[in-house]
Amino acid sequence: MTMPGSAGTMARPDGIGDPSGQKAARAFVVAMNSAIRAVRLYPVENAAVQKAIAELGNTADRVRESEGGCALRRVGDYLFVNETRLRLTFDNYAAVASLLGMFREAGIGGIGLFDKPQPRAWVVLLSFLQSPPLEYPEEDRLAQLSSRLDSAQVHDFELFPSTDENEDLDTDLDAKEKARQTYVRSLDVTREVITSARLGRSPGLKRVKRAVQGIVDSILTDSASMIGLTTLRDFDEYTFVHSVNVCILAVALGRRLGLTKIQLLDLGLAALLHDIGKSRVPLDLLNKRGQLEPEERLVLQTHTWQGVLAMFALPTGGVRPWRSMTAAYEHHMRTDLSGYPKVARPRKLSLYSKIISVADGFDAATTTRVYQDSPWTPADVLRGMRDNPRLGLDPVVVKAFINLTGIYPVGTVVVLDTFELAIVMAANPDATALSRPIIRILMDDRGNLIDDPTLVDLTAQVTTGQFARTIIRTEDPQRYGINIGDYFA
Ligand SMILES: [Fe+2]
Ligand SMILES: [Fe+2]
Structure with missing residues (x-):
């Protein structure tokens, strides 16, 4: 044998x-x-x-x-x-x-x-x-x-x-595969940190930092590939996938806001670890399907300050990740302090917390989760983040986020005025064309599937001032049996 x-x-x-x-x-x-x-x-x-x-x-x-x-x-x-x-x-x-x-x-x-x-x-x-x-x-x-x-x-x-x-072994990989490799590594590291924290063991931060470094490098060289990967949704691995997605979105957003590379590394670490406190919440509660009871919700909400404690337990060679701790503590607090945990004195949220809250809110709301039967389309979520002050997000950061993703974020399924169905592949490189992303057409005007990987830039005009195609509305991909992840190969 x-x-x-x-x-x-x-x-x-x-x-x-x-x-x-x-x-x-x-x-x-x-x-x-x-x-x-x-x-x-x-x-x-x-x-x-x-x-x-x-x-x-x-x-x-x-x-x-x-x-x-x-x-x-x-x-x-x-x-x-x-x-x-x-x-x-x-x-x-x-x-x-x-x-x-x-x-x-x-x-x-x-x-x-x-x-x-x-x-x-x-x-x-x-x-x-x-x-x-x-x-x-x-x-x-x-x-x-x-x-x-x-x-x-x-x-x-x-x-x-x-x-x-x-x-x-990354040397012979092309840019897309490199991005996927970075994603897989980050997923694996996040799982290691959260599961070992659950077991009361503490992994070092070295591997985590290496993963964050990979994400920052990818965002700086080819942010479109990396952001495309955040359309991955995975129920079983929710906490890990969510952490990696929030990290990618936060770093991309931080870059928009002009942070330096050192700051991006720090922000990325904070974003990857923002929910580490969930390692101290019972698993059956994290995985519970359906509505949470009020007291269960309170237990889940402890993941903010439990995150701070979890980070105190990490062996960091004396240097505490203070900004990560602050972000774990503040990421559900909201700018008007109406969120949790409740604080006695007025305070201003740190910039990292504001950035992570936006990335976190976006990823959480666009994901089909235990207590969400049908997630909103990414475009709905963005609109809510912009127009609903009760979410307590920083308006400047939200604006930068919309600038980053466009009004129709990557992975949104849209109907065009030609009645074609398309999927948004990337924001338009022209930052003023917020409603005209780069798309890929999925179905023709009669609903026939098209397998054409060609990308279409919605700023293309037939004659001056007249666009060839315009988005008229968004669609629920599930209605068409479309698996978004398939298009970000
Ligand atoms: Fe959280
Ligand atoms: Fe989160």
Whole structure:
């Protein structure tokens, strides 16, 4: 029995793999992630679980048949299937991020398959992996998991130890993939910080700062790619995805407001950690579906000052992230202090808090969340932020935000006066053209799907003063079964 990558041979970091290898690897990883979700959500005998496990088995077979074995490992921030480094694309980067996180929490570097595991073996493995023995230190978890598998009579898998290898493999990535890699890394780091804070352990800030540095660099070089990624919505990973989105939006906004690079790094850190206090709120409350009871809401609201305490517990080498603490404390306070926590004396919110409140309010309101059946369109949210003073946002910061995103932010689905349906891909580089973003047309005037990646600039005119196309209203993408993330590949 051969198992590429096992017995000490490391998957090579430079292994990009051929296109067919990429395809099989990608299918396997996406199937694995779906199967994990199914196992988490439904009882084992549920048809959804059976189907997901069968699909996982099939995709693993395909990899095994063409490559003589199947091993999935984590090397630094990358996933490898055998020798193939998985390229990040729109359909897999959420899956990659959550598998990376799962391996790290389980204290393993990956898994290899002996022969063809039976469906039952897959279910047992995935159930164990998604509730790893967190009560043990990381280095002991692999042995714990192995013995659990043994006692469940599952002998189909080899668990690899985790490696410290963390080479910088970003050099051969194109700008878009680099942005996605930065996003995945940030997601992973955020999860690490929040889950270890939950367990009463404190990770250092070094990795977090490195991730923030990546975001700041991406915003400074190619902000459109990075902002496009904030259209990612993921219910299961809500807190992490939200933190990364808020970080990206806050940094982009800070740049608009003229902050220096050093300030942007500081702001980005504060934004990434703004909800760290949620690590001290019970999980069942965070994940509760439907309306919260008044007393539950009060508990959730403690995440502001709990965030300050959580940051006191971080080992920072003596230098406390004061501005991050202030922002965690103030980000729901509102400029008129009508929010929470309540303060006895009048105060002015810090600039970082004002910026983070705007980014936070925008991302939260545009996300389908537990207590929001249908999220507002991004354009509705912006209008509310601008016109509703009760939200307590700083009007100057909101104005800068609208300047950044345009009136129709990235990911908005719009109807044009030609009756075509389109999606907003980027704000217009001409900052005065707030209502004329760069779009991609999705459907023609009869509702036929168009698969044309060409971008259209809405400032284009047929004759002087007469625009070729104009937005007449926004639409709910769900009505058309449109998955926004698909368009930001
Ligand atoms: Fe918050
Ligand atoms: Fe938040």
